[in-house]
Amino acid sequence: MKKNYDVIVVGGGTSGMMAAIAAAQNGAQVLMIEKNKRFGKKLLMTGGGRCNVTNNREVDDLIRHIPGNGKFLYSTFSQFNNYDIMAFFAEQGVALKEEDHGRMFPVTNKSLTIVNALVERMQALNVTFAMNTSVTKVIHEKQQVTGVETEFESFYAPCVILTTGGRTYPSTGSTGDGYRLAKRVGHHITPLYATESPLLSKEAFIQAKTLQGISLQDILLTVVDEKNKEVTAHKMDLLFTHFGISGPAALRCSSFVNQLLEKQEKVTVLLDCFPEMGEAALLAKISETLNHSKKSVKNALHAFLPERLLTFYLDQLHLTDLPSQQILENQKEALVAIFKAFPIQIDQTLPIEKSFVTGGGIDLKEINPKTMESKILSGLFFAGELIDVNGYTGGFNITAAFCTGHSAGSHAAEIASYFSMS
Known part of the structure; x- marks a missing residue:
């Protein structure tokens, strides 16, 4: 496996797969590192195994259903929003249907349909996969990312996107790795708490x-x-x-x-x-x-x-x-x-590990809302549940994950392209 890429994505869940797709669509050579042997483990569980991919409502209403710092997403949703998610799946040949309260599901009623569509799109865009691999460190020189260390070897890229999820359902791989990686490079984590919990x-x-x-x-x-x-x-x-x-x-x-x-x-x-x-x-x-x-x-x-x-x-x-x-x-x-x-x-x-969504996360004051890039370390991006944004059940958290992933991937590809020109 080659060592050098334009963009490295760490974590193959909802936001990570979309980040890899967006980066690759924008011309980047992308490496996706996933600690499990398959992608989208938590995504497979959502919506009772049917996958509530998004919600069909206006953006302002969407943000009202994301009580945990939803306003931070205005810039993200101006670039890629719930309607773009629906259009994306339509382009992949995945038919969606609307149920009560605007919830959108695949017509197949199977989460696997959604995960497969994302994986197939990554494959079509020649994203490189490193499965069963855990990242132990973000490598940087001064204030610029240069790559990541895994337990096996190091990979290099001017842009790294952390999409490792929160701390809910640790069996899916959400064990707080991203918080540790971010803290080691100087980021602050707001207190974590259970949301969408009985x-x-x-x-x-x-x-x-x-x-x-x-x-x-x-x-x-x-x-x-x-x-x-x-x-x-x-x-x-x-x-x-x-x-x-x-x-x-x-x-x-x-x-x-x-x-x-x-x-x-x-x-x-x-x-x-x-x-x-x-x-x-x-x-x-x-x-x-x-x-x-x-x-x-x-x-x-x-x-x-x-x-x-x-x-x-x-x-x-x-x-x-x-x-x-x-x-x-x-x-x-x-x-x-x-x-x-x-x-x-x-x-x-219920404790955070048994809840649906993690509240708290990487402090939003340290993230550029337009690009999802770190304000502390150039070339480091975040998306999904790792950041301090949380919404209600009903497709709102997945929408935030897809959209922040898309924003991070697009902007990471753009920044990486300056490095390949130099």
Whole structure:
């Protein structure tokens, strides 16, 4: 295998493969170094193995769904965005389909379709592969990159792109290598935390598995701080589990929960099962239902909520067996309160290794947003989950990875071309 290249990409995941493709399309001789024996190990797992490749919405809306420093990506998205991702796969002959909330999947419903398309494009562009190879050091002279050392040998290039992923799912190779490599050349890493992670609770009803397995559609989950002030709120689906709560609403709250847990011991989330209805309207509906019933409160309100959840709420208020005609006004108001804002204490999220996305990463103040090049070391670029950007599930993190990878690859090829001319 030859030693000298224009661009070396370290890490063959989402951002790395796109970086290699973009660099090669711009005329660079590219070496892709991957520590696993196959590419896209984490990408194969995404979207439940179906691969949610991007999201079909306007760029401003896209950025709103990337709460972890999404504004940093304005420059990236002005060069290559979610519509360009769709066009790229169309050019590779991969048909995509749109599902709920704008999520885009391959028609085949197989992540392998996406990974194969990326690998085939790299092969067509004559990207050189070094598989089962770990990079141990970025080589540089003064403030200019000159290559990388691996555990076997060294390779040389004026531009190196680090796309080694975060710290989630270490079995896929995301073991924090990129952070170590970046720190060794002077970069700072902002604190890492789990995002898009299920929420863990020690509440008695969670420990007793009272509600385990109940799923709720289109509820509102709100995170509040110690002063009961709203931090974030998400209207999506929710699932009660044996350890706490999961599902899209819980996952979207997790990064905010983790950031609050840095400052306080527990965090409260409020569950609103009727987000489309105000308290007065819900009170009127409950009153009307109970006033026209000769059954118990539980049987009269059976259509309001899943049976086990309704029973649980009524038990909390000691109303389960009460005849509908005997319920007092303040008891109805208590029902509205529990239906609209049931508090759940959250102690932590799943650890970063078992979460979907890593929050934190290489400090964005040290990265040029237009090119993804290091401001500390010329010729060093970053992309993907390694940088301090994170979004919600729904194709937003993959979009950020593809687009930052494309930007890094394009600009690295351009800079490398000056070296080959000199």
